[in-house]
Amino acid sequence: MIEVLKLVFSNYKLILLSLIIFISMMIPLLFVSEFIFFEPFFVTHIPSGSEVSFILITVLSVLSALVIPMNLFRILNFNYSKQKMSGSVFGSIIGSAAGACSCGPIGFAVISTFGSFGATATAFLTNYEIPIRIIAIMILTVTYFTTIKSVQIECKTDF
Numbered sequence: 001m002i003e004v005l006k007l008v009f010s011n012y013k014l015i016l017l018s019l020i021i022f023i024s025m026m027i028p029l030l031f032v033s034e035f036i037f038f039e040p041f042f043v044t045h046i047p048s049g050s051e052v053s054f055i056l057i058t059v060l061s062v063l064s065a066l067v068i069p070m071n072l073f074r075i076l077n078f079n080y081s082k083q084k085m086s087g088s089v090f091g092s093i094i095g096s097a098a099g100a101c102s103c104g105p106i107g108f109a110v111i112s113t114f115g116s117f118g119a120t121a122t123a124f125l126t127n128y129e130i131p132i133r134i135i136a137i138m139i140l141t142v143t144y145f146t147t148i149k150s151v152q153i154e155c156k157t158d159f
Helices: 002-008 012-032 051-077 082-099 105-128 129-155
Strands: none
Touching: 002 051, 002 129, 012 051, 051 129
């Protein structure tokens, strides 16, 4: 497994993409979940009782930063049909998007825009935020191991 990661991330462009994905997921998710604040000055705060949510956001960001560049490596280096590749890419996208479910200050905009449907959706996402993130992490984990196995098979090596 480590050899596959070395192979995939031997390209500095994929390392850079991984860092960009990690930062672009971590900061907005922490901001929306009200763990970091930018005004009046930069402050980080993890309230008591919300440590699990913070850890899930971190794990989700790390897994997304691993899985998406690995799938891009597969697309660029191996000849696949689009149907075969759609499962891994779809899993990456769903897993990443499902982690962005906490509403925080955005919830009020959703409520006012969509009325009662927005209020229902906001309440659902707020109540089931942690289970949705856990499911997203499970999807990304399955996608990660599937991608590792696929790269091992396609490279025909004994990793």
